[in-house]
Amino acid sequence: MCRIYGHLGGSLAHHHLRAVSALQRHGGPDARFGAAGDGWALGNNRLAIVDLDGGEQPYRLGREIQVVFNGEIYNHDVLRRDLHAAGYVFHDHCDGNVLPALYHKYGLDFVDHLDGMYAVVVLDLRAEPKLVLVTDDAGMKPLYHHENPERRELYFSSELPALLSIPGVDWEQRDEGLDSYLTTKTPFGERTMFDRVRVLPRAATAVYTRSGGLKISRRAEGSFPVEGGDLAEAGGRVRDTLRAETRRLALADVPISTITSGGLDSSLVTALLAEKVPHVHAFNIAYTGDWPFDEKAYAREVAARCGATYHQIEADPATFPDLLGEVVWHLGQPNADPITLSTYLLFQGVHDAGFKVTLSGDAADEIFGGYRRISDAVGGAEDWPNGYVEALAAVPAALRDRLYTDEYRDLLRRNGTEADRITRRLRGAGPDRLSAITEFEVDERLPAYHLRRVDHLSMAHSVEVRLPFCQRSVTRLARRLPAEQRVRGREVKRALYAAARGLVPDSVLERPKQPFTLPITSMLAAGQPLHSYARDLLSGPSLADRGQLDPKAVAGLFDAQAARPNDESALAIWSLLIHRIWSEQLVSGAAGERSAA
Known part of the structure; x- marks a missing residue:
C-alpha cells in the first residue's frame, strides 16, 4: 500500500x-x-x-x-x-x-x-x-x-x-x-x-x-444473468464466497485487524475473519457521554461471540471543532457526511494499537440493496427517480433553493444541476429499477462517497483497509441474485441476512438498521461547542464572497436549529460548515501553508 x-x-x-x-x-x-x-x-x-x-x-x-x-x-x-x-x-x-x-x-x-x-x-x-x-x-x-x-x-x-x-x-x-x-x-x-x-x-x-x-x-463488466435457487441457497453461496475472499484478504506480513461497528456487514466480516485469524482484534468507536445511535453493545457482543479481542475507541465531542480541519484536509474535497469524523478517529485508534491492516464491511449496502432509499424507489411510484435523488442530498432541494442567491439560482438554471443529471441517468436506464439503481450506486456513489473517504482517512493514519464486499466475485454474485433476494418490500439485503444466520448474534440480525454516524442534531443544539464554532465560521460578509450563498438565509438556519433542533437544519449547517473549512484550506491559500509546514 x-x-x-x-x-x-x-x-x-x-x-x-x-x-x-x-x-x-x-x-x-x-x-x-x-x-x-x-x-x-x-x-x-x-x-x-x-x-x-x-x-x-x-x-x-x-x-x-x-x-x-x-x-x-x-x-x-x-x-x-x-x-x-x-x-x-x-x-x-x-x-x-x-x-x-x-x-x-x-x-x-x-x-x-x-x-x-x-x-x-x-x-x-x-x-x-x-x-x-x-x-x-x-x-x-x-x-x-x-x-x-x-x-x-x-x-x-x-x-x-x-x-x-x-x-x-x-x-x-x-x-x-x-x-x-x-x-x-x-x-x-x-x-x-x-x-x-x-x-x-x-x-x-x-x-x-x-x-x-x-x-x-x-473496461466492460459483462452481463449479470440471474441465478436460480431459493433464499437459503443464495445465502449459502454468499457466505461461501465471502468466506473465501475474507481468508484471501487476511494474508499479509503484518498483523490483521477488523472494524466492527455492530451492524450486519462488519459483524459478518468479523465473524468470517475470526475463523482464519484466532483472537483477531476488532475496533469500534463510540462517543463520550450519552448520545443517540450508540452501537457499542452490539459490537461488543459480536466480538465476544467470535472470540475477538475488542477495542473500544472513545471520542470526545468537545474536541470535534479542533479535529474538523484535519479531517477536511485529508479528504481533499468536502464530504458532508458526519461519519467522516468518526472514520478518522476510528482509524487513528487502529494505528495507535499498532495495526497497519484492517478489514471493513463497506460496500455491502450498495451491492445487496441495503438502503431505505433503494427499497423506497423499487416499490415507489412512477416518479421514483426524484425521490431517490432527494434521499441522496445533504440539503433538500427546497432548502438549497432558499439558501442560494438569485445569481446562483440563475447560473444553475442555465448550466443544469447535479440532480437533473442523475435523474436523467436513472430514467434512461431501462425498466429494471433495482438494476439501474445498483449500477448507479456502484459506478458513481460508492467510489466517491465511501471508498475515497475510507482510503483517505485510513491512510491519514498509515492504515490499509481491505474490503471483502468489493471483491469481484462477491460483487458479481450479488448482482446476479434475483431482485427479491436482495429487496422485498421493506426487507433489504435478504441474501446477506441469510448468509449471516448462525455466524452473527440474533440481536444484530433483528435490530433495526441505523446509521453509523455522529449524532449531529444533538451536537449542534444551542450551547454545544460545535454550534458556537459553526455559527462563528458561517457568519460575516466573507460567506458571500463567491455570490452563491445568501448570508441571511444561512443565519436563519441557526435560528431554526436553536428554536427546534432537527435533522434537516443540523445537516445543512454541518454541510455548509465543512464546505467553508474546505474553501479556506484549499482555495484561500491554506494548502500552501500546510505544504510549507
Whole structure:
C-alpha cells in the first residue's frame, strides 16, 4: 500500500517533487522512492505490508518500463509463478513487482489479470513516451489527475492536496460545485470541486501521450444473468464466497485487524475473519457521554461471540471543532457526511494499537440493496427517480433553493444541476429499477462517497483497509441474485441476512438498521461547542464572497436549529460548515501553508 505521484511532460524541480511526497507521507511513512528523466517523474511513499524489506518503486523492466502502484495485488503469487515460467526474473516478493513483466507480456490487457485493489501507473519509454493509468473494478484506490493540453502535460497523485501543490495545476473552482456537493454530499463521478482536476473512474484504463492527450476507456463488466435457487441457497453461496475472499484478504506480513461497528456487514466480516485469524482484534468507536445511535453493545457482543479481542475507541465531542480541519484536509474535497469524523478517529485508534491492516464491511449496502432509499424507489411510484435523488442530498432541494442567491439560482438554471443529471441517468436506464439503481450506486456513489473517504482517512493514519464486499466475485454474485433476494418490500439485503444466520448474534440480525454516524442534531443544539464554532465560521460578509450563498438565509438556519433542533437544519449547517473549512484550506491559500509546514 502506497501513495504515488508523477508526471509526463513539463518539468518539476526536485524540491517540488519532495513537496508532493511530503504531503502524502502519512500514507506511506516507511520509505520514499522516486525516479525522473527528461520530461517525466515517478514517485512513491511506501506503507510496507507485503515483503517488508522489498518493494522499491518504481518497479522496472529494463529502463523502458517503469511502474508505480498503490494498493494490493492478491493474486501476485500465481502471477509471479506464471511469469517466472515465461522467463521473467524477480528480485523480491513484493506484490507489485509483477506489474512491469505483466504489462510487457500483455500490453494494456495486463489489468485483466489483476485481482486486488489498485491504482497503477506505467511509464512506457519504448516509443513515444506514454503513461498508462488503471484503476480497479470498484474504484478502491483513487487517482487524481490534471491535464494541461496547451502545455502538453499530465500530472497525477493519490491525494488532491498533493496534486494541487504542483506549480501550474489549475485551482479554479467549478461553478456548479457547491450545488453538486449539497445535492450528493460529495462530488460524484470523475468531477472534483475544481474545473480542471479529475479523478479516474473505477474500472478505467487511460493512456496519455503528449501528442494524443489523455484517452480514458472503461473496461466492460459483462452481463449479470440471474441465478436460480431459493433464499437459503443464495445465502449459502454468499457466505461461501465471502468466506473465501475474507481468508484471501487476511494474508499479509503484518498483523490483521477488523472494524466492527455492530451492524450486519462488519459483524459478518468479523465473524468470517475470526475463523482464519484466532483472537483477531476488532475496533469500534463510540462517543463520550450519552448520545443517540450508540452501537457499542452490539459490537461488543459480536466480538465476544467470535472470540475477538475488542477495542473500544472513545471520542470526545468537545474536541470535534479542533479535529474538523484535519479531517477536511485529508479528504481533499468536502464530504458532508458526519461519519467522516468518526472514520478518522476510528482509524487513528487502529494505528495507535499498532495495526497497519484492517478489514471493513463497506460496500455491502450498495451491492445487496441495503438502503431505505433503494427499497423506497423499487416499490415507489412512477416518479421514483426524484425521490431517490432527494434521499441522496445533504440539503433538500427546497432548502438549497432558499439558501442560494438569485445569481446562483440563475447560473444553475442555465448550466443544469447535479440532480437533473442523475435523474436523467436513472430514467434512461431501462425498466429494471433495482438494476439501474445498483449500477448507479456502484459506478458513481460508492467510489466517491465511501471508498475515497475510507482510503483517505485510513491512510491519514498509515492504515490499509481491505474490503471483502468489493471483491469481484462477491460483487458479481450479488448482482446476479434475483431482485427479491436482495429487496422485498421493506426487507433489504435478504441474501446477506441469510448468509449471516448462525455466524452473527440474533440481536444484530433483528435490530433495526441505523446509521453509523455522529449524532449531529444533538451536537449542534444551542450551547454545544460545535454550534458556537459553526455559527462563528458561517457568519460575516466573507460567506458571500463567491455570490452563491445568501448570508441571511444561512443565519436563519441557526435560528431554526436553536428554536427546534432537527435533522434537516443540523445537516445543512454541518454541510455548509465543512464546505467553508474546505474553501479556506484549499482555495484561500491554506494548502500552501500546510505544504510549507
